Amino acid sequence: MRIPEYLPQTNQTGEIISITTAAADVDPNHSLTIYSDSKTTIDGLTRNRQRWEDNGFAGVANAKELRTTIATLRRRNTPTTLKWVKGHSGLEGNDKADALAKKGSEKAEQDEVDLLIPPNLCVTGAKLNSTTQTRAYKTIRQIKMSKKQYQKAIDRRNTKINTGRAKSVVKEIMGSEPSNKILWRSLRHKDFSRKFRYFIWMVAHEGYKTGNYWQNISNFENRANCHPCGVPESMDHILTECQCPGQQQIWELTKEICTKKGIEWNEPSLGMILGAGVIKPNKREGKPSDGDARFLRIVTSESTHLIWKLRCERVIQGRNSPSPEEVTRKWKKSIEARIGLDRLMVTAQFRKRSLSKGLVERTWRSVISDEDNLPEDWTGEAGVLVGRRSGQG
Known part of the structure; x- marks a missing residue:
């Protein structure tokens, strides 16, 4: 079988x-x-089925296909057993299935897949006694995002250009x-601050009012x-090309600290x-570690x-361009604030959101000031970046 393009190709x-x-059949x-050699699918149809149905399949991948499969299994009058087998292990049936799947992917025409569920077997919505505000929000958002009107609204030419870059x-x-999917998920990476997540999402969608937008706005x-x-x-110009004080200097400071860390620096671009x-x-x-990434x-x-931020202060708020010393101070302050946040996140009070000391x-290895003289657990100390100490300089 060749899976039709309107279904996830996984x-x-x-x-x-x-x-x-x-x-x-x-x-x-x-x-x-x-x-089956897919533990995820078997667990979804057995161990996780009841919980997913109670939550309205909110946030579950292949939710539509799983609903159809569950309904098909419920129509059967006798038991259906699902057993996991190890893939690519020489098992005859599994190898034949892989061969048929490869043959199907090479077919010229796509197969039609019927995902209709009989009304008497269709479980819709989520159970109120098992849902939470977060789950309810995800369910409503999922329903909204599945509508053609919503999909058409986010199908923007500029967005496609930016993601392509x-x-x-x-x-x-x-x-x-x-x-x-991976790219859009990365825009909400947990290592990004909340303000940057919002900013980068707006940049991807050309959501900020810059350049030609103002041509038709009186005054x-x-x-x-x-x-x-x-x-x-343009956003390209603001972030990587502008000659105003700040842009080039900040990227030079970033390159310098990456070099100190031993990381090869790539020239900044909007795509990067x-x-x-x-x-x-x-x-x-x-090899780079998880800390380097x-x-x-x-x-x-x-x-x-x-x-x-410096551009908005200059263009919108009408402030004078900062001096090189002020740019350096602002940049160091933003990085030091992240170090301070990391030190707080090591504590157990943040529970699942806490970070490991390791x-x-x-x-921050190789960029903390006076690192050789700091105690082994420096997360409780006041060490900061590039040779500076809090309260000095």
Whole structure:
């Protein structure tokens, strides 16, 4: 079978459709045993089924296909057994299934998949006695996002261009292109501050009013161009090209601290910024750790947002451009604030959201001031960046 393009093109989709087909084709009065190498699918149809139904399948991948499979299994009059087998282990049936799946993917025409559920077997909504405000919100959002009107509204040309640029840069740096799902999820990476998550989402959708937007706004036409540079203002120009004090200096400071960390620096671009949550660092020596990747995400996001903040202060609030010393001070303050936040997040009071001391130490290793003289657990000390101490300089 060749899975139609309107369904998610994943292995799990193929497993779910295969189970549905088997359950529908076999006489419902005969017992049936299905062998599958997908633990996720089997657990979804057995162990997690009741909980997912109670929550209205909120946030569950392949929810529509799983609902159909569950309804198909319920129509059977005799037991259906699902058994897990290890994939690619020489098992004859599993190898034949893989061969048929490959043959199906090479078919010229797509197969039609019937996902209709009989009304008497259709379980809709979520149970009120098992839902929470968060789950209810996710369910409502999921319903809203599934509507054609919503999908049409987010199908913007500029958004596609920006995500395409991000995927191209990630492929150039890492050798492989991320999927749209991975890229959009990375914009909400937990290492980004809340203000940056909002900012980068707006940038991806061209949501900020810059450049040509102001051409048709009476008395605000002067905002369309970057006056020091004499060119139309765009997010590309603001973040990576503008000659106003701040932009180039902040990226130089970021490059300097990455070099101190031993991380190879990539020249900033809008695609690189949009893909910051996916890009993994390269090190001059050895392999990068999880702390190195986290460090790169933090300094890239904090530097980007500071450039935007300085631009807004200059263009919208009418402030004078900051001096080089003031730019450096603001940049160091933003990075030091993240170190302070990490030190707080190590404490147990944050529970599931807390950070391990090891991860925090790996993140800021080689950039903490006077690191050699700090105690082994420096997270309780006042060490800060690039040779400075709190209250000094």
